[in-house]
Amino acid sequence: MANMLINQMGLPKSVANVFAARNIITAKEALSLTEFELMELLDVSMAQVTSAIARISEITCPPYQTVHSLMKQRVQTEHMGGHLSTQLKGLDQALCGGIPFGVLTELVGPAGIGKTQFCLKLALLASLPVACGGSNGHVIYIDVESKFSSTRMIEIGAKSFPEIFHTKGLAQEIGGRIHVLRPTSLSEFTESLQQIKISLLQNQVKLLIIDSMAALVAGEHVHGATRQHLLGWHISFIKSLAEFSRIPVVVTNQVRSQSHDEICQYSFQAHSREKTGGSYRT
Numbered sequence: 546m547a548n549m550l551i552n553q554m555g556l557p558k559s560v561a562n563v564f565a566a567r568n569i570i571t572a573k574e575a576l577s578l579t580e581f582e583l584m585e586l587l588d589v590s591m592a593q594v595t596s597a598i599a600r601i602s603e604i605t606c607p608p609y610q611t612v613h614s615l616m617k618q619r620v621q622t623e624h625m626g627g628h629l630s631t632q633l634k635g636l637d638q639a640l641c642g643g644i645p646f647g648v649l650t651e652l653v654g655p656a657g658i659g660k661t662q663f664c665l666k667l668a669l670l671a672s673l674p675v676a677c678g679g680s681n682g683h684v685i686y687i688d689v690e691s692k693f694s695s696t697r698m699i700e701i702g703a704k705s706f707p708e709i710f711h712t713k714g715l716a717q718e719i720g721g722r723i724h725v726l727r728p729t730s731l732s733e734f735t736e737s738l739q740q741i742k743i744s745l746l747q748n749q750v751k752l753l754i755i756d757s758m759a760a761l762v763a764g765e766h767v768h769g770a771t772r773q774h775l776l777g778w779h780i781s782f783i784k785s786l787a788e789f790s791r792i793p794v795v796v797t798n799q800v801r802s803q804s805h806d807e808i809c810q811y812s813f814q815a816h817s818r819e820k821t822g823g824s825y826r827t
Contacts, residue, residue, distance in 0.1 A: 551575060554604050560597050563587045572605040629671060629752065629793045630678060631663075632705070644793040649784045651758075652797045660797045661692045662701070664754050667795060669702050671752035672722040677709055682751025684723045685741060687734070689760040693725050724748075731761045731775060738782055745790040753786065757797040 549572045551564045567586055569575050575583070575598065583594045628642035637643045644650050644667065652660045668686055673679025686693060702719070703710040710716045724744070728734035744750060762775050787794040 548573060549605055551601065554601055556597055556600055560589070560593060563589060564597075572601050575601055576605070629667065629680060631667065632670060632678065644795060646793050647788055647791045649780075649787050649794045649796060652795060653800060655800045661756055662697070664756050664795060664797065665693070665698045666701055666705070667752060667793075668723050668754060669698060669705070669719070671793075672719045673706065673709065677706060680751035682722065683748045684752045684754065685744060685750055686723055686725045687753075687755045688725050688727050689734075689755070689757055691727060692756065693727075695720065698723075728761070731779075734761055735779065738779070742786060742789075745786065745792065750790070751792055753783075753792060753794045755783070755794075755796045757799055759798050 550570060551572060552561045552570075554561075554572070556564075564570070564575065564587065569578075569586075578586070580591065580594050580598060583598070584591050587594065627646045628637075628640065628644060629646070630637055630643040631640070652663065654660055664686070668684045670678065671680045671682055671684050673681065675681045698720075699710070699716065702716065709719075726737060726741075728737060741753070745753070758776065758780070761779070783794060783796070
């Protein structure tokens, strides 16, 4: 809106011509100056400047909206945008259809709870034919911690969709649609983002998975606010990718305890600690 042309805003022709003569072409350029600066630069009266600025502001500035109207718009957008079904009835109902298109969905939980397994299942669903409940598309899977297992994915597929995975050649075709990227550092991931954006357009990608986001800065030896600052730009860029491409983007994150000596909150974590001699990886 800030780049709208002043000559297209319905100003009196004489005023619009004065703006053009002074090389003030867009709304942003006009609104960047004070009324006194404009009056001096354009050599017109204060009344003319005030009237012109009011008109430009009215057109370029979005109107106020209530919280209720914003919520209503979001519900409508998500409903029309579609969802990637998880094939889990209760979860799909809670999510109003599944993982929503055009937004970033974050999976958070302690290590071993099944975040990566869930991502593998989503990757399969996005690559399956439409007739089988999938999206018949490609998947970009960013495997930061090298947890992606093609063997495990085939096991999940064979158990969940036996009629598909027992069809000769179909499992290989689906596997060929899932593209795995393993960045070893945050800088390497940053360099790959632009190529990912191009791939979203060229390869009919229907799902982007990042497993996990926090692990990208694990080797950077930073904590707290600095850690959040490093990830801030990347999160914003990934959100824009979701909105731009209108596909579901799934990011996993881990819950880390302050001390390894804290009492376990989950039974499977306690079991894991017993097996590993008192420590477990988060």
